[in-house]
Amino acid sequence: CVRPGRRAGGHGRGAGRSLPMPGGQDPLRRVLVLDGVLCLAAAAALVFYPSLLFGGYFESFREAFQLNSGASDAAAGAVRLLRALSAASLGVFGGILGCAAVPRDSAFLPSRRVCVASYGTLCAGLSIVHCWGLRGGSVYRSEGVLVHLCSCLVLSIGNCGALLLSFMATEAWRTEPGAAARRREAPRVIESPLLGSAGAEELPRGGKEALLEDEEAGRPAGGAEGYKLLLSDGEERGAPVGGCSEEAGVSAPGASGEEGRDHGWRDLVRLARPQRYWLAAACMTLLIRLPFSLAIPHFVSATLGAVIDGNGERARWNILCLVVAGTFDSLLDFWNYFLFGYAQQRLIRDLRTRLFAQVLGMEISFFDATSSGELTSRLAVDTSEMSNDLTWVFRFTIESLVRIGGITGYMLYSNWRLASVALGIIPVCSVIGKLYADWLHDNAKMVQNAMADANHVAQEALGAIRLVHSCSGEGAQLFRYSAAVAEYYLLNVRQTAMQAGYYMIVNTFLVNTCVQAAILFYGTHLALRDNLHPQVLIAFMLYQSQLQEYTSNLLNSFSNLIKSTGAGAKVFELLERRSQRPGAKDGEKPLSDPGGMAPFLKFDNVKFSYPTRPHVPVLKGISFDVLRGTKVALVGPSGSGKSTIFHILEQFYEAGGGTITVDGVNLESVDDEWLHRKVALVSQEPILFSGTIEENILFSACHDVPPREFLDNLKNVPDELAEWRDRVQDCATMANAHGFICTLPDGYQTEVGERGVQLSGGQKQRIAIARALLIDPDVLLLDEATSALDSESEAVVQEAIDRATEQRTTLVIAHRLSTIVSADKILVFDRGQLVESGTHDELMSHPIPATAPQNGGQVTYRLLSSRQQGQSIAAAGSSTA
Ligand SMILES: Nc1ncnc2c1ncn2[C@@H]1O[C@H](COP(=O)(O)OP(=O)(O)OP(=O)(O)O)[C@@H](O)[C@H]1O
Ligand SMILES: [Mg+2]
Incomplete structure (x- = not known):
């Protein structure tokens, strides 16, 4: 039977990574070649479409305004040359596509191949027609703006479609099993978005x-x-x-404990790299759409100009053009909006998953110092804030740049003097925008931290709601929360006030009032004095509002990007933080003891302090050894360091000195994950996940797939499912949990609630024992595993544990000494030191020290034992009374 979640290829580093390369040429290379060709085709198309479109306009303008100067002839020639070159290159790329450089053995479906091939042929055909027309000069003369618009649309949609298909093929190839191994055949120099240039260095x-x-x-x-x-x-x-x-061997900035470096907007933009195809597709639709939406004010002003001139036919023609351009604009608007939104959602999903994976991999001391409320705030709020701003920045930056460029060109072409009035405001707005962005960046950091603090308070209070109620602490918790929220509120109010001031100065006053008034003032002056056609003034007014709108969009998207780098500072810090998790070094080590007598576990002068309190020694040079298959008990007063020994053995923390060996192998070089499959811990405070009892018991064996999904997957293999269910029941029986589980209405399918709140402490403890037994561990660590049980259950569980620990090396921490009388060895700890060791009989033969521990004397087993006997006699006496 298969262990749940066990990976194919075994454990440890490199497992499952040596998939053989299938025979023949690497089809991925061909997919990438196809990608490259499509990108070049797209680049050629980017030059071709606007030149086609604006060339058409240019011809129309020349006709409309009877422009026949030498300069306009030269410009017309340049446009034609550009068109010829881009059409020719598009033709070449189209031809290559038409020959179907599509890999046969890739994930490309036949229908996709047909699509790409037909698109290539279409490109080639259209380009040949255009080149022929340019040579003979016959096509363009008869073409109108409408024809240009239609041919642009056909080519653009085709191009987008082909790029998307290529993207899908590449993605399909990437996710195909074994693709990663094949890709590694040709290593490249990597520039890591996280590590910057460091990623490009020679790595081990x-x-x-x-x-x-x-x-x-x-x-x-x-x-x-x-x-x-x-x-x-x-x-x-x-x-x-x-x-x-x-292992990565790269020293990443922002390593543990360090304050991360200040992240610029480039780091943020690099985060979007995995979504580059979707963003490219979205930008493409944006670029295709822009000429249509840019042309609309021109057609409006041209219509009004024709009305002023009394030319009804020209007015109707311009209205028709307006409707066509508007229709295409709105059709493309859907794709534009959808693709950006889609990329954004993918970005959020991936960023959250990546951040969660990073957090899961952190060492335990990281969680000692970082609250879970703060981490969930980073996961939920910061990631979506960053992704939101980041995605829209692509849209607004590209859209604004192209529109501003187009409008500027149009204005300069129409009337450079009036254009300089409209454009003069841009540098002023840019300076104000930069100052505003810098302020937002600093404020956003504080806002996100305040949000995280508020989340931390809420999560802590809600997580301990029983304690809050039992202490009537609702008022105190509300006070803490409202103080944290007030901080967030104040920062946001400050930001809103700054925002309002910025919009008032830049948008309303400078742009809407000053610039409009200046254009109208100077425009009427030019119209009255230099006979400027009113159509030009109307066009200027229409375009200037667009110009200002997109200038402020550009500035806003820039300031939002800078703000996001502030909001995302902590996320970056987490992403770049190197885990200090011990272990995971050399892979699987044999845990065998050929001689049978050599120490199986050996602590040699082990010292330790918790990272959060580095100056407080918790273990002060502990040395002991444990033979294979023996049961060793750890006893001592509270806080003497017993649980800490288990934490170090589980590699939650790294020892600060001395050595620990497991079967002769240094614990530091034992694979972390493998160790956790062999060593099971039943902790002092049993913790359950929300889910059923069965899922909670299965939890220890499910490493890669959650228990629920694991059981679902097994539904098609009834024998295996039954086998696993039997194992769960056997372990529950061993842990004396089967009886109480059967009394519950839903048995093993009973939901336990968040952290197991719907069960009693003793029931949780027994499920935790069953969970540990399920992986059949070589070493069992029991940290007061029976402390929550009543004396009757304790006796039964003790017997079950004794049975289960017969063949195993077991370390038991116990306060009730009666439970460890049969232990092979008893270790007595006091204030971080091992003060006694031996069997029960040996330790009981030691004399009771004259000085009590509270007066500086040492704790001994005999002393602990006599105290407990005294307590039990007193307890027996009081119950009799
Ligand atoms: N995560 C932590 N960070 C800092 N100090 C800790 C941490 N956990 C425990 N300590 C401190 O380390 C010391 C030893 O704790 P440990 O839990 O090992 O004691 P113990 O012997 O298991 O006690 P008990 O019998 O009460 O469970 C205590 O003084 C405790 O305050
Ligand atoms: Mg403890």
Whole structure:
């Protein structure tokens, strides 16, 4: 039977990474070649369409205004040359596409091949017609603006479609099994979006591949072995455990504890790299759309100009053009909006997944110092804020730049003097915009931190709601929360006031009032003195409002981008933080003891302080050893460091000195994940996940797939499902949990609630024991596992544990000494030191020290034992009374 979640290819670094290369040429290369050709075709098309369109306009203007100066002839010649060159190159690329450079053995469907081939042929055909027309000069003379618009639209939609198809093929290829291994055949120099130029340095073996793979999947670099995450749409994404591990061999900025470097907008833009195809498609539709929407004010002014001139036919023709341009504009607007929104959602999803994977891989001390409320705020709020601003920045920047360029050209062409009045305001607005953006950046950092603080308070209070109610602490918690929210509120009010001031000065006063008045003033002067046609003034008024709108959009998107770098500072810090998680070094180590007598676990002069309190020694040079298959008990007063020993053994923390060996192998070089499959811990405070009892017991065995999905997957294999259910029941029986589970109405399918709130402490503890037994561990660590049980249950569980621990090395922490009398060895701890060791009988033969521990004397087993006996006699006495 298969262990749930066990990866094909075994454990450890490099497992499953050596898939053989299939015979023949790498089809990915051909997909990439196709991609390249399409990109070049798109670039040629980007020159071709506007030149085709504006060339058409240019001819129409020449006819309309009877422009026949030498300069306009030269301009017409230049436009024709540009058109000829781009049409010719488009033809060449189209020809290549027509020959179907589409890989046969790739994930391309036949229908897609037909589409791309027909598009290529269409491009080639159209380009030949255009070249022929340019040579003979016959096509363009008979063409009207409408024909230009239609041919532009056909080519543009075709081009977008082909690019999308190519993208889909590449994506399909990438997600195909074994693609990662094939890609590694040809390593490239990588520039990591996270590590910047550091990523391009020579990395140790494996680091480069890991970086390459991780980057392309849009997840943090490093990590010895990624695990798969099943996303909601069924797409599979890998994500590394451990985030940027030591293995990557790259010193990332913002390493643990350090304040991360200041992140610029470039770092933010790099985050969007995995969405480049979608953003490119969205930008393409935007660019195709722009000529149509840009032309609308021209047709409006031309219609009004024709009315002023009394030319009804010209007015009707311009209205028709307006309707056609407006229709195309609105049709393309859908794709424009949708594609940007789609890219944004993908960006948010990937950023959140990547951040969560990074957080999951952090060392335990990171969680000692960082609240879960803050982390959920980073995941939920900051990521969406960043992605939101980032996506729209692409749209507004490109749209605004193109529109501003087009409008500026049109204005300068129409009347350069009036144009200089309209354009003169842009530098002033830019300076104000830059100052505003810098202020927003700093404020946004504070806003996001205030939000995280408020989330932390709420989460902590709601997580301990029983305690809050039992202490009637609602008022105190409300006070904390309202103080945190007030901080957030004040910062936002400040931001709103600044925003209002900015819009008042830039948008309303400078742009809407001053510039409009200046254009009208100077325009009427020119109309009265220099006979400027009123149509030009109307066009200026219409275009200037667009110009100002897009100038402020450009400035806003820039300031939003800068603001996002402030809001995302903590997210970047988390993404770039290198996990200090110990272990995960050399892969699987044999846990065998050929001699049978050599120490299985050995602590040699181990010292330790918790990272959050580095100056408080918790373990002060502990040395002991444990033989294979023996049961060792750890006893001592509260706070003496017993649980800490378990934490170090589980590699939650790294020892600060001395060595720990497991079967002769240094614990530091034992693979972290493998260790956790072999060593099971039942902790002092049992923790359950929301879900059923069965899922909670299965949790320890499900490494890559959640228990619910694991059970769902097994529904098609009834035998295996039944086998797993039997194992769950056996473990529950061993942990003395089967009885109480059967009394519940839904049995093993009973929901336990968040953190198991719907069960009693003892019931949770027994489920936790069953969960630990399910993986059949070599080493069992029981941290007061029976402390929450009543004496009857304790006896039964103790017996079950004794049975389960017969063949296992077991370390037990116990306060009730009666439960560990049979232990092979008892270790007595006091204030971080090992003060006694031996069997029960040996330790009981030691004398009770004369000085009590509270007066500086030492704790001994005999002392603890006599105290407990005294307590139990007193308890027995009081119950009799
Ligand atoms: N995450 C932590 N960060 C900082 N200090 C800690 C942390 N966990 C425990 N300590 C401190 O380390 C010391 C040893 O704690 P430990 O939990 O090992 O004690 P223990 O012997 O298991 O006690 P008990 O029997 O009460 O469970 C205590 O003084 C405790 O305050
Ligand atoms: Mg403890």
